[in-house]
Amino acid sequence: MxxxxxxxxxxxxxxxxxxxxxxxxxxxxxxxxxxxxxxxxxxxxxxxxxxxxxxxxxxxxxxxxxxxxxxxxxxxxxxxxxxxxxxxxxxxxxxxxxxxxxxxxxxxxxxxxxxxxxxxxxHAPFRGFNRAQSAVIEAAVLTSRLSMLPAEKVQQEIAYLTIAIEKTAGERELEAWSWLMTKIKDAGIELQNV
Ligand SMILES: Cc1cc2nc3c(=O)[nH]c(=O)nc-3n(C[C@H](O)[C@H](O)[C@H](O)COP(=O)(O)O)c2cc1C
Incomplete structure (x- = not known):
C-alpha cells in the first residue's frame, strides 16, 4: 500500500x-x-x-x-x-x-x-527546475506509449508542451524535443507548428 x-x-x-x-x-x-x-x-x-x-x-x-x-x-x-x-x-x-x-x-x-x-x-549541483526539461520528459512518456494512445490525445498534449519549449528551452532541450517530434511524426501523427 x-x-x-x-x-x-x-x-x-x-x-x-x-x-x-x-x-x-x-x-x-x-x-x-x-x-x-x-x-x-x-x-x-x-x-x-x-x-x-x-x-x-x-x-x-x-x-x-x-x-x-x-x-x-x-x-x-x-x-x-x-x-x-x-x-x-x-x-x-x-x-x-x-x-x-x-x-x-x-x-x-x-x-x-x-x-x-x-x-x-x-558530481555537480542541481541548478533548479526548467519547464522545457519537464516538457521533454512528458513528451518522452507520450512517445513511449504511441501505440496505446489515440492520435488526438498526443496532438493535444504536444500542443500544450510546446509552450514551455518555446519559452524556456536551451540547446539540449531543443535537440531532445526535435528527436521526439520526428519519432511522433514518423508514427503517422500530424503535428501543427512543430
Ligand atoms: C520518463 C519515463 C519513464 C519510464 N518508466 C518506465 C518504467 O518504469 N518501466 C518501464 O518498463 N518502462 C518505462 N519507460 C519506458 C522505457 O524507458 C522504454 O520502454 C525503454 O526502451 C525500456 O526498454 P529497455 O529496457 O529494453 O531499454 C519510461 C520512459 C520514460 C520516458
Missing part, C-alpha cells in the same frame, strides 16, 4: 548486459522504506539485464537528451565505472546511486526489483 502513495522519480537506470555492456533506460522508480523499486515491463533489456546481473545504477540527470535519446535509438552516452558495484554510471549524471537487487517479484506485465543502496555520489 505504501507504494501507491509514494512519489515516482523519473531517472535513468543503467544495467549491464550479459556481455558487460552498459544499457541505460528511463524508468520511473519509487523509494520505499529506504529502498528503491524498479519496475521494468517485459520484455525489456532492463528486465533481462537485472535478472542476470543483480546490480544497477540510478542516474539523476537534467540532460533530457538521455531520456529522449533512449526512445529514439540514441543510447550511446558516455559512462564511467561505479565505485562499489560492477556497473557504470552516466558521465553527465548530477549524482548517482549504486544499487544491489535484494528481492524481486516476477510479475506480468511488470517485474518489481527491490534495490538496496550500496553507494551514492554527487
Amino acid at each position: 505504501a507504494q501507491l502513495n509514494s512519489k515516482i522519480h523519473e531517472v535513468i537506470v543503467t544495467t549491464l548486459s550479459q556481455t558487460g555492456e552498459p544499457h541505460s533506460a528511463p524508468m520511473g522508480i519509487t523509494e520505499v522504506n529506504g529502498h528503491f523499486l524498479i519496475q521494468p515491463f517485459k520484455p525489456s533489456a532492463t528486465y533481462e539485464n537485472l535478472k542476470h546481473h543483480r546490480q544497477c545504477t540510478i542516474n539523476y540527470t537534467d540532460d533530457v537528451r538521455v531520456f529522449a535519446g533512449s526512445l529514439t535509438g540514441r543510447r550511446d552516452w558516455p559512462t564511467l565505472p561505479c565505485q562499489k558495484i560492477e556497473g557504470q554510471y552516466l558521465e553527465q549524471a548530477l549524482s548517482h546511486t549504486e544499487l544491489e537487487v535484494i528481492d524481486f517479484v516476477d510479475g506480468d506485465p511488470r517485474t518489481s526489483f527491490t534495490g538496496k543502496i550500496v553507494h551514492e555520489q554527487t
Whole structure:
C-alpha cells in the first residue's frame, strides 16, 4: 500500500548486459522504506539485464537528451565505472546511486526489483527546475506509449508542451524535443507548428 502513495522519480537506470555492456533506460522508480523499486515491463533489456546481473545504477540527470535519446535509438552516452558495484554510471549524471537487487517479484506485465543502496555520489549541483526539461520528459512518456494512445490525445498534449519549449528551452532541450517530434511524426501523427 505504501507504494501507491509514494512519489515516482523519473531517472535513468543503467544495467549491464550479459556481455558487460552498459544499457541505460528511463524508468520511473519509487523509494520505499529506504529502498528503491524498479519496475521494468517485459520484455525489456532492463528486465533481462537485472535478472542476470543483480546490480544497477540510478542516474539523476537534467540532460533530457538521455531520456529522449533512449526512445529514439540514441543510447550511446558516455559512462564511467561505479565505485562499489560492477556497473557504470552516466558521465553527465548530477549524482548517482549504486544499487544491489535484494528481492524481486516476477510479475506480468511488470517485474518489481527491490534495490538496496550500496553507494551514492554527487558530481555537480542541481541548478533548479526548467519547464522545457519537464516538457521533454512528458513528451518522452507520450512517445513511449504511441501505440496505446489515440492520435488526438498526443496532438493535444504536444500542443500544450510546446509552450514551455518555446519559452524556456536551451540547446539540449531543443535537440531532445526535435528527436521526439520526428519519432511522433514518423508514427503517422500530424503535428501543427512543430
Ligand atoms: C520518463 C519515463 C519513464 C519510464 N518508466 C518506465 C518504467 O518504469 N518501466 C518501464 O518498463 N518502462 C518505462 N519507460 C519506458 C522505457 O524507458 C522504454 O520502454 C525503454 O526502451 C525500456 O526498454 P529497455 O529496457 O529494453 O531499454 C519510461 C520512459 C520514460 C520516458
